[in-house]
Amino acid sequence: MLFDVFNYGKSCTVPPVPGQAALEAEHLTFGYPGAARPALDDVSLRIMPGEKVALVGPNGAGKSTLVKLIVGLEDAPRDTLWVYGNPVGACFHRVSYVPQRSDVDWRFPVTVQQAVMMGRYTHLGWLKRPRSIDRDIVEHALETMNLTHHADKQVGELSGGQQQRVMLARTLAQDGDLILLDEPLNNLDVPTQEMIFHVLEALSSQGRTVIVTTHDLGILPIHFSRAIFLDGRVVADGPVSEVLTAETLARAYGVRLCTDEEETEHVHLAP
Amino acid sequence: MFTWLLEPFTYAFMQRGLAAGVLVGLTCAVLSAFVVLRGMAFVGDAMAHTILPGVVVAFLRGGNLFVGALVAGVLTALGIGWFSKEGEVREDTAIGVMFSGLFALGIFLLSRVRSYRDLTHILFGNILGVTPVDLWIMLGVAVVVVVTVVAFYKELLVTSFDPGHAVATGLSPELVRYGLLLLLALTIVSAIQAVGVVMVVALLVTPAATASLLTHRLPRIIALGAVFAVLAALGGLYASFYANAASGATIVLMLTGLFVLTFLLAPGRGLLWRTLSRT
Numbered sequence: 001m002l003f004d005v006f007n008y009g010k011s012c013t014v015p016p017v018p019g020q021a022a023l024e025a026e027h028l029t030f031g032y033p034g035a036a037r038p039a040l041d042d043v044s045l046r047i048m049p050g051e052k053v054a055l056v057g058p059n060g061a062g063k064s065t066l067v068k069l070i071v072g073l074e075d076a077p078r079d080t081l082w083v084y085g086n087p088v089g090a091c092f093h094r095v096s097y098v099p100q101r102s103d104v105d106w107r108f109p110v111t112v113q114q115a116v117m118m119g120r121y122t123h124l125g126w127l128k129r130p131r132s133i134d135r136d137i138v139e140h141a142l143e144t145m146n147l148t149h150h151a152d153k154q155v156g157e158l159s160g161g162q163q164q165r166v167m168l169a170r171t172l173a174q175d176g177d178l179i180l181l182d183e184p185l186n187n188l189d190v191p192t193q194e195m196i197f198h199v200l201e202a203l204s205s206q207g208r209t210v211i212v213t214t215h216d217l218g219i220l221p222i223h224f225s226r227a228i229f230l231d232g233r234v235v236a237d238g239p240v241s242e243v244l245t246a247e248t249l250a251r252a253y254g255v256r257l258c259t260d261e262e263e264t265e266h267v268h269l270a271p
Numbered sequence: 272m273f274t275w276l277l278e279p280f281t282y283a284f285m286q287r288g289l290a291a292g293v294l295v296g297l298t299c300a301v302l303s304a305f306v307v308l309r310g311m312a313f314v315g316d317a318m319a320h321t322i323l324p325g326v327v328v329a330f331l332r333g334g335n336l337f338v339g340a341l342v343a344g345v346l347t348a349l350g351i352g353w354f355s356k357e358g359e360v361r362e363d364t365a366i367g368v369m370f371s372g373l374f375a376l377g378i379f380l381l382s383r384v385r386s387y388r389d390l391t392h393i394l395f396g397n398i399l400g401v402t403p404v405d406l407w408i409m410l411g412v413a414v415v416v417v418v419t420v421v422a423f424y425k426e427l428l429v430t431s432f433d434p435g436h437a438v439a440t441g442l443s444p445e446l447v448r449y450g451l452l453l454l455l456a457l458t459i460v461s462a463i464q465a466v467g468v469v470m471v472v473a474l475l476v477t478p479a480a481t482a483s484l485l486t487h488r489l490p491r492i493i494a495l496g497a498v499f500a501v502l503a504a505l506g507g508l509y510a511s512f513y514a515n516a517a518s519g520a521t522i523v524l525m526l527t528g529l530f531v532l533t534f535l536l537a538p539g540r541g542l543l544w545r546t547l548s549r550t
Contacts, residue, residue, distance in 0.1 A: 005443070005446060007441040008440065008441040008442040008443075009441070010441070071435070071438060071439040072438050072439060072441075073435060073438050073439075089441075092439065092440050092441035095439060096439065097435060097436060097439035099433065099435035099436065103433070103434075103435050104432065104433045104435075105431060105432055105433070107308075108308055108309075108428075108431050108432045109308065109487050109488055109489040109492065110428055110432050110489070111488075114428060115432065115433075117425075118425075118428070118429045118432070118433065118436060118440075121425060121426075121429055121440055121442070122440035122441060122442075124425075126423075126426075127422055127423075154487050154488070155432075156487065157487075170436070174440075
């Protein structure tokens with residue numbers, strides 16, 4: 001931990017390895033201490049630069065865990081996880097992360113402009129104030145996400161959709177190559193979802209890699225070309241139409257089908 | 272009127288008390304914003320209590336109270352940080368156990384050797400007994416706290432708002448938390464002179480709590496908190512001078528009074544305002 005102090009704001013000395021996957025996991029097994037079974041069990045996958053991938057699966061399938069390992073919130077075992085050919089954590093500029101909304105303290109008093117500027121911190125490091133180039137980048141990101149006239153508002157005053165746009169503006173400002181969004185679509189209205197997909201599409205067409213976790217299977221066919229179905233291990237991986245088969249769907253929603261049946265029985269018994 | 276205002280400060284001990292009140296008020300208010308917004312009130316209270324054995328040992332050996340308190344404070348900050356990371360027990364449980372235990376150790380040590388009169392100064396503060404050396408220490412702590420918070424302001428922001436993003440950008444929220452705990456230890460040690468171990472938490476919580484009733488902007492919460500803390504220190508000094516009451520208690524009462532007034536009368540959000548707008 002002591003040496004991590006110097007990583008913050010350090011310039012990227014390890015260039016992406018040409019021809020390597022943006023993200024590669026090889027026999028990645030990871031469990032939380034005290035848990036009965038591992039959250040991720042022998043997961044192997046390759047995601048190439050420019051791909052836009054949906055990481056789907058039921059709750060507790062390990063989607064968020066995988067994202068946390070890539071970002072460095074959990075420690076991945078050695079030689080199991082690579083970002084652009086380098087071990088995770090080799091370059092903080094390259095990976096940008098939008099956490100689940102509940103992981104952010106929205107009541108903490110920061111302005112929209114400040115929150116988006118946080119995307120630039122990794123380029124600044126200790127004791128450095130934002131430069132005019134950072135302010136320009138932030139202003140541009142705010143413009144792209146249609147937040148310019150909210151710039152001086154407190155993040156706590158915004159609606160859920162606006163808050164999610166702030167997070168995406170921050171990602172734009174960070175200018176990363178591998179973009180991870182953990183359940184970004186929860187409780188969002190359709191226009192905001194469309195706006196977010198539009199921006200992700202633009203990022204992907206610039207050659208950036210986008211990985212989105214979601215348990216909402218409805219939006220998948222329209223916006224993603226590839227889906228990885230995760231349930232502790234990789235259940236299916238490929239084009240959306242092949243991944244979303246009756247079998248995988250039944251797995252994902254099996255629990256819900258059961259409760260529906262119970263409820264129906266209950267209704268029958270009631271009178 | 273003016274003689275009434277100025278008369279107390281013809282005494283040197285009142286002048287020092289005033290300077291101490293202003294310095295401690297400012298220092299506490301700056302940290303208070305982060306204590307309140309990050310929900311660290313319990314940690315702050317615990318740290319004030321665990322500092323007691325350090326103060327008592329220094330007191331009994333005739334050393335500088337500040338040094339004893341500082342050693343205990345730093346150890347507590349590291350201990351709390353360690354517990355929250357490695358501990359098998361929940362953090363608040365661990366803190367609850369440790370802080371009452373160490374507080375008891377402090378009282379045990381003191382009760383064996385000295386009378387309880389000495390104890391009251393440490394427990395409840397004695398701002399009028401501040402020595403010139405204490406004042407220099409308070410000034411030093413104030414400078415360190417303000418400079419550190421200004422220098423690491425953006426790191427404090429990001430680790431409070433979105434610790435996940437901080438990790439993803441290579442900044443350890445734990446490191447920032449350790450730093451904040453150390454600043455907290457310094458501040459508590461400096462504030463113990465004014466209000467004592469038991470009431471320090473009031474100075475760490477109430478200024479920002481009051482200010483957040485009036486504004487949602489962090490710089491304003493800090494500035495307004497400082498104004499409230501200094502006002503309370505001043506008011507407390509006057510009250511203790513004319514009513515011949517304990518200075519620490521009067522300062523805390525003033526601060527609490529300001530909070531209650533603000534809670535009732537704050538424009539737009541106060542209880543009175545909301546009641547009126549409903550009718």
